[in-house]
Amino acid sequence: MLFHQLFEPESSTYTYLLADPATREAILIDPVIDTIERDIKLIQEYGLDLKYVCDTHVHADHITAADELRSRLGAKTCVSRNASLPCADIALKDGDFVKFGAYSLKVLETPGHSSCSLCFVLPDRVFTGDTLLVRGCGRTDFQNGSAEQLYDNVREKLFALPPETIVYPAHDYKGHTSSSIAMEKVHNPRLKDGVSREEFVKIMADLGLPVPKKLHEALPANLACGKRPAVS
Ligand SMILES: N[C@@H](CCC(=O)N[C@@H](CS)C(=O)NCC(=O)O)C(=O)O
Ligand SMILES: [Fe+2]
Numbered sequence: 110m111l112f113h114q115l116f117e118p119e120s121s122t123y124t125y126l127l128a129d130p131a132t133r134e135a136i137l138i139d140p141v142i143d144t145i146e147r148d149i150k151l152i153q154e155y156g157l158d159l160k161y162v163c164d165t166h167v168h169a170d171h172i173t174a175a176d177e178l179r180s181r182l183g184a185k186t187c188v189s190r191n192a193s194l195p196c197a198d199i200a201l202k203d204g205d206f207v208k209f210g211a212y213s214l215k216v217l218e219t220p221g222h223s224s225c226s227l228c229f230v231l232p233d234r235v236f237t238g239d240t241l242l243v244r245g246c247g248r249t250d251f252q253n254g255s256a257e258q259l260y261d262n263v264r265e266k267l268f269a270l271p272p273e274t275i276v277y278p279a280h281d282y283k284g285h286t287s288s289s290i291a292m293e294k295v296h297n298p299r300l301k302d303g304v305s306r307e308e309f310v311k312i313m314a315d316l317g318l319p320v321p322k323k324l325h326e327a328l329p330a331n332l333a334c335g336k337r338p339a340v341s
Contacts, residue, residue, distance in 0.1 A: 110212055110231075111155065114277065114286060115148065117141040120171035120323070121280045124148060125236060128157050129210020136161045136209045137184070138229060138236050139279050140174035142335060148174065149181065159184040160209055161199070165238025165279050166226040167192050169252060169328055170321035173335035186334050189218065192225035196334035201227060217266050221259025222247030228267065234275040235290075241267055242278045243285035244297055249313050251320070256313035260306050268294055 111128040120141065126148065128135035135157040140148055152159055159182045162175040167188065175186040176196065187207060190200035199207075206213040207229070214229040214236075222239040226247075229236040239247025241263055249256040267276075272291035294302055299312050321327070330337050 111135075111157075113151065115144065115151075117144045117171065119143060120321075121282050122168075122171055123277065123279055123281065123286075125277060126151065126157075127209060127212070127214075127231075128155065129212055132210035133158050134209040135159050136163060136207060136214065137174075137178065138163050139165055139168070139238070140178060142172040142174045142177065145174040145177055149178075152182070161185050161187050161207055163187045163201070163207060163214070163227075163229060164331075165228070165236065165240075166223045167194070167252065167328070167331045169223075169324050169331075170280075171323060172327050172330045172337065176333065176335040179334070188334075189225040189227050191218065191220065194332065194334060196332075196336065217262075219259075219262040219266055220253075221249060221255055221262050222252070224253035224255075230270065230274075233273075234277055235267065235270055236277050236279075237267065238279045241276060241293060241297075241300070243276065243281055243283075243288045244293070246297075246299055247280075248316060248318055250316070250318070256310045257306065259313075260300070260309045263300050 111130050113126040115124040124140045125138040162184045178184045185198040187199040188197045190202050201216045203218040205216040217228040219228050219240045274290045276288040
C-alpha cells in the first residue's frame with residue numbers, strides 16, 4: 110500500500126494519503142484546505158485516482174478540503190451519518206467499509222470528542238481522529254462531546270484492536286507522529302489501564318482549554334463539507 114502521513118502546521122493536523130499502487134485508487138483522510146495544492150500535486154505526481162475523502166469528524170479547528178477535492182478531482186465526500194450533513198456523498202456507519210483497490214477501511218463509530226467521530230481501521234493500523242491522540246485524546250467540551258462515551262469507545266473499540274496496531278491520530282501538538290494500541294494502554298496518562306471512568310470524566314472536565322482559534326470560521330464551513338460562503 111502507498112501511504113503518506115502529511116502535516117498541516119497551523120492546526121497541527123495530520124492528513125493521510127492511502128492508495129493501492131496496482132489500481133491507483135486512493136483515499137485522503139482529513140485533508141485541510143490550506144494544504145490542498147500540496148496534496149493535489151502529490152496525488153498527480155503518483156498518477157492516483159482519488160476516490161474518497163473521509164473526514165474523521167466535523168472539524169472545529171480547520172476547514173476540510175473535502176468539497177474542493179470533490180470539485181477538482183471528483184472524489185466522493187464521506188462523513189459519519191451522525192453528522193447529518195446533506196452536502197456529504199456518503200454517510201458512514203459502524204461496520205461500513207470504504208474500498209480503494211484491494212484495500213478497505215473499516216468504519217468504527219466512536220462518539221466522544223464529537224457525536225460524529227469515526228475511526229478507520231486497516232489490518233495493521235487505525236486512524237483515530239481526535240478520539241485517541243498520542244498520550245492524549247480530543248477534548249469533549251463541545252460538538253455534543255461526551256467524556257463518558259469517549260472513555261467507553263476507546264476501551265471497548267480501540268483497546269480491543271491487536272496491541273501492535275499502529276495508531277495514527279488526526280492531530281499532534283507535541284511532535285509525535287504515531288503510537289500503538291499497546292503503548293497507549295500503558296502510557297496514555299488519561300486512558301491507560303487503571304484510570305477509572307470517573308477519574309477520566311474529571312480530567313476532561315478540568316482541562317479548561319481555550320476554544321480553537323478558527324472555530325467560528327471552521328464550523329460553518331465544515332457543515333457545508335468545507336464550502337466557504339461566496340464573497341459578494
Ligand atoms: N490551539 C489549537 C487547539 C485546537 C483544539 O482544541 N483541538 C482539539 C481537536 S479539534 C482538541 O481536542 N485538542 C486537544 C488538546 O489541545 O489537548 C487551536 O486553536 O486550533
Ligand atoms: Fe477535532
